[in-house]
Amino acid sequence: MNELIHLRVVNQKFIMKLFTKIFFFFIILLISINAVNSQAAGFPAKPIVGTGKIDGLVVDSLSGEVISFASVVLREALEHKEMDGVLTDDVGGFKFKELKNAKYEIVISFLGYKTKIVGPYKINKDIQEHKLGTILLSQDTKLLEAVTVTGQKEIIENKIDRMVYNADRDVTSRGGTAEDVLRRTPMLTVDLEGNVSLRGSSNITVLINGKPSSLMANSVKDAIKMIPADVIQKVEVITQPGAKYDAEGTAGIINIVTKTKKIKGKSGAYNVSAGTRSSYVGTNFSIRQGNIGYTANIGGYMWRGYSRTTIDRFNKLNSETINLDQSATAHNIGGGLYAQASVDYDITDKHNLNFGLRTPVNIFSNTNRTTTAVGINEAPVLFDFRREGDILNRTLGTDINAEYKRTYGKDSDREYSASAQYSINNGRTKYDVNQFDSLGTLNYAEKGPNSSYNKELTIATDYLHPVNKLITVEVGAKGIFRNVTSDIYYDTLSINSGLYLRDNRRNNYLNYDQNVFAGYGQITFPIYKKITGRVGLRFEETFINANIQNETSFKNDYPTWVPSALISYISPKNWNVKGSYSRRIQRPSMNYLNPYINFNDPTNISYGNPNLSPELTESFEVQGGYSKNMNNINLALYHKITSDLIDNYRFVDSNGITNSTYNNLSTSYSSGASINGGIFKLGKIIVNSSINLFYQKINSERFKDVKNDGFNFTINGFGLYYLSKTWSVTLFTLYNSPKLTTQGKQGTWYVYSLGARKEIWKQKGAFSFGIDNPFETWMPINSEFSSSEFGFNSRSKFEARGIRAGFEYRFGQMDFGQQNSKKKKKGFQNDDLKQDENNSGGGGRN
Structure with missing residues (x-):
């Protein structure tokens, strides 16, 4: 195994060096081309200018x-x-x-x-x-x-296939992270632990600038803490993706768009923020001269959190009932570096090249203390042991992408693109646990390092052809090549010798290959007057080859046909109606598959399941909206059926230990309605609100005790008031009802925030201030799970109040010359991996 690991590391370093050399070679080449553009063969000569x-x-x-x-x-x-x-x-x-x-x-x-x-x-x-x-x-x-709205984008925009939240207009999230931004986005829910869901489902795909990222490869929960709110321009939510998107992400796609500009001249900004729960310092700049442009974002960030939990549990083992009372505290702190850069070159007005590099570096530390008391049957619950654990997680990710785009004239939507992206995520987790008895004597200790590597190469090509002004045809193909490895071993302390010894029974090495080949066709066409239709068909074939050392090996491949359809009616009287259908597939990601066993609590262990099958979801939606003078309201009714649902499952083993893992146990039925609307002309006030209400039913055909049903809802509101041309204040509120799982539910929670912003120096600079939950020190969340063999009730308190202040300074001169409207970035959106609620990740579109 050591030879395999050494070879893997050597290959990884070689590939990274190769891609880095290629990337910088292209940058130097483009600079050289730009310098001699007027004389380069095959490129147009510099136009003759006047005086x-x-x-x-x-x-x-x-x-x-x-x-x-x-x-x-x-x-x-x-x-x-x-x-x-x-x-x-x-x-x-x-x-x-x-x-x-x-x-x-x-x-x-x-x-x-x-x-x-x-x-x-x-x-x-x-x-x-x-x-x-x-x-x-x-x-x-x-x-x-109406200065608050004229010449500015609405905070919430409803488009034909997506909802857009313009985050750069909301000052309450300044100085925070992407977690704060997503929490303010309609239809999305981000709980206090950072788990993201869309209309109650965590089966989502998260993209950055329309592309997958190694940031999201292992954990969306952790990744969104690594993206500063100050670099986010907007968030797009797509609930019914068409055939050109990857079939993955049964609930939908979330696209985080960062602040980038394609304008002539030089511009940028410095951002500094400090707070009780998060801080950030960074800069971004854009330079564009002639046909070549450079954009970069770089910054350092830090976040922290604290929680307290008490748990009452019982496990049934044969004729005995084991009762456990636990109390725990956890302190989390994380930080790192976020950097991205891109080079954009217009070879001619119809040919464009784009190269990008993104490198997030993250360090996360968790210190936890858990006290456990145990009693059998009716006997009193007595102190058993105390565990003190320290977890250190280090992650280095890199995305390198290149894209060529060809357009066919200013008055034509015809477009061809070819793209490639290589991503790698290198994660190392190390934990140390010490266990003490009632006298405070050390009686057990172990160390459990875990190294994981997630490598992904994506190649895609897309072509859009307008048959005429009303009919458009789109076709494309894509290949995704993934390799995931996880190396696990444990060392336990010998109390007598004081030495740590390798526990070979628990060592494991996972090598998991997943290759996806896809092709699609889609056509948009008129049906009758103001009625437009879109139908598409996508085919994906997945090949899996996995090897689990000391256990087993398996192969699998499965083809999937993914149809989609949409019909839309746009009235000349400012209202519209649309209906849509789509089929989606959800493949499990690394955190669902990784067999690494977390022994931090020996009475309640958790691990992944490498034998998981994908989910399949049929989704139906009808939506109607009205918009006039920037006032709008939108209503959507939806129904979803998900088979082979991947969900957390708990059971008690023969040793009386609660095991928490993942299985394809049940089918989920979800029906609901979402309403969102905004009022944008009440003098200097902007108001927006959304409500999502749905009924969910979960059944298992194989296990009688795996079932649940109930109503869920989420309500959020946003208000913006301009006190003057330079002063503005905002208010944000969110209330989330309990969330269902196959064996229980997670409790109610809410968030409310206040913010203010002062523009200075002729709007070149600004001070901002924000406070979350000003009247709440702790946010309680109660959860319960049960079956015929166990009961689990937890009462958690999370640090709720957060205060932050920030300063922004913008510099440079921007020249808004003629831009090619066809140069919108597409690139990759690998959205084909289901992400763990507690450690989620995502991908994107073809």
């Missing part, structure tokens, strides 16, 4: 003050074609140069002011320069009355 100039100064017509950062667009006067654009500088000035002979007009706009068009101005051999002097902008009183 004309136009400049001016923009000021407020009433106060006479200069207006910084106003938008100034240069248009060709006859056809009104946009030629260039800039923002006014700190003193309200703007300048266009190198203008060819033609007639031009200038369009000037700024939030709260009426748009002004001046010109035309002729540039010819006789007139080469126009100095416009002072240009007065008049305030628009109607816009000023």
Whole structure:
């Protein structure tokens, strides 16, 4: 096994070095190409520029003050074609140069002011320069009355196949993590331990900028603590993905979009925040000159949490009932580095290359203390032992991706793309446990390191072809090649000799290969007037080859047909209705499969199951919405049937020990309704709220005691109030009902937050302040699980109150010239792995 491990490490280092060299080679190559672009063979020569100039100064017509950062667009006067654009500088000035002979007009706009068009101005051999002097902008009183919404995106946007939460408009999450952002996103629930669910289901896929990430490969719960809230622009929630998306993620897809810009010039920001539960310091910048652009985010973060738990349990073993009372405390602290960079190169206006690198580094520490008292039958419960454990988890992940995109003209949606991505996640977990008797004497100790490697290579190609203005055809293919390894061993302390000895009975080595090949076709077409249809079919074949040392080996492959359909009606009176159907598959991820046994509590052990089968979900949804003047309401009715449900299962073994693992035990039926809406024109107030109510029934055809049913609901609300042009305050609330499992339920909990933001230095800087649960020191959560052979009741308290303050400074000058609207990033979205509620992960789309 040592030789295998050594070979694996050598191969990993070789691959990483190879990809790193290739990545930086392409960066250097692109820089070189850009430098000699005008002479490179096969590339267009630099266009001939003129010598004309136009400049001016923009000021407020009433106060006479200069207006910084106003938008100034240069248009060709006859056809009104946009030629260039800039923002006014700190003193309200703007300048266009190198203008060819033609007639031009200038369009000037700024939030709260009426748009002004001046010109035309002729540039010819006789007139080469126009100095416009002072240009007065008049305030628009109607816009000023609704300054909170004009020219800005709504906080919640409903689109044809997704809901969008624009997180950069919410100041309550500033200085927090992605956990805080997702908790504020409609339809999503993030409990106090960080477990993410969508409409009550944790079977989700989480992407970053439309791509899978090694951040999510092992644990969404941990990964979302590694992404600072300040770098997130928006969150997209897709409940009914089409055929072009991976068939994985039975509940839907969550796409976290970070702040990136594709604009000319240089811009960036510094962010610093400090709080009682999370802190962050970092910077982001974008540079784009000509056809090449660079974007980077880098920062360091820290988070912490504290909890107390009491547990009452009983296990039935033959004719005896073993009663256990436990009390525990846990202190968690984590931190690390988050860095990502990308290079974007427009070879021509129809050919684009993009390269990206993301490297998260995370260290997580858990210190726990558990006291256990035991009693048999009616006997009193007496002290048995106390355990003190320390867990250290270190994770290094890397994503390297490259994408080529070909478009076919400004007026055509036709597009072809080819992409490749290599991801690796290297995790090491080390835990030390010491056990003491009633006299405080050490009577047992063990160490249990666990090394895991998750490697993934993805190759995909997609083609979109508009048959005409109303009919669009999409086809594509994809291959995903995964290898997961886990190396487990235990050392136990010999009390007599004081030495740690290897326990070979518990050693294990898992090597798990999973390859997925997929192809899809999808067509969008008109049915009748305002009615549009979309049908798609996807085929995926999965090949599994696993080897568990000291136990067994197995192979498996299964084909899956994944149909989807959507019909949409858009009324000219601002309302729409759509119905959809999709089939989804959910393959288990590493945390469900890993046979690593957690012995931190010897009376209650937990481990994964490498023999799990995938889930299959049939999903039906009808949705209607109304939107006018940025006010909106949306209602969705849905029904889902999930067979071979992967869920946590507890049982008592022959030694009286509670085992917690995963099985395909049951079928889940879920029916519900979700309502969300927003009011965006109450003077200076913005309000948004969502309600999700559903009935869930879980049955097992094989086990009589594996069943449950009940109603669940989630309510959240968001309010934003602009005190002035520079001051704003926000309020966020969330209430979540108990969550069902196959053998019980997890308790009710809620969150409420207040925030404030002050813009300074002509909106170049800002101070923000936020507080979570200001009137709650602890948040109680009670859970209960039971069967014919055990009972489990826990009462937990999590640290609830959190205070944070932050500062942001934005720098640089951005020029908004003509951009190719077809250059929207797609890339990878491997969303084909089911993620553990307590250690979740995700993937994406083809």
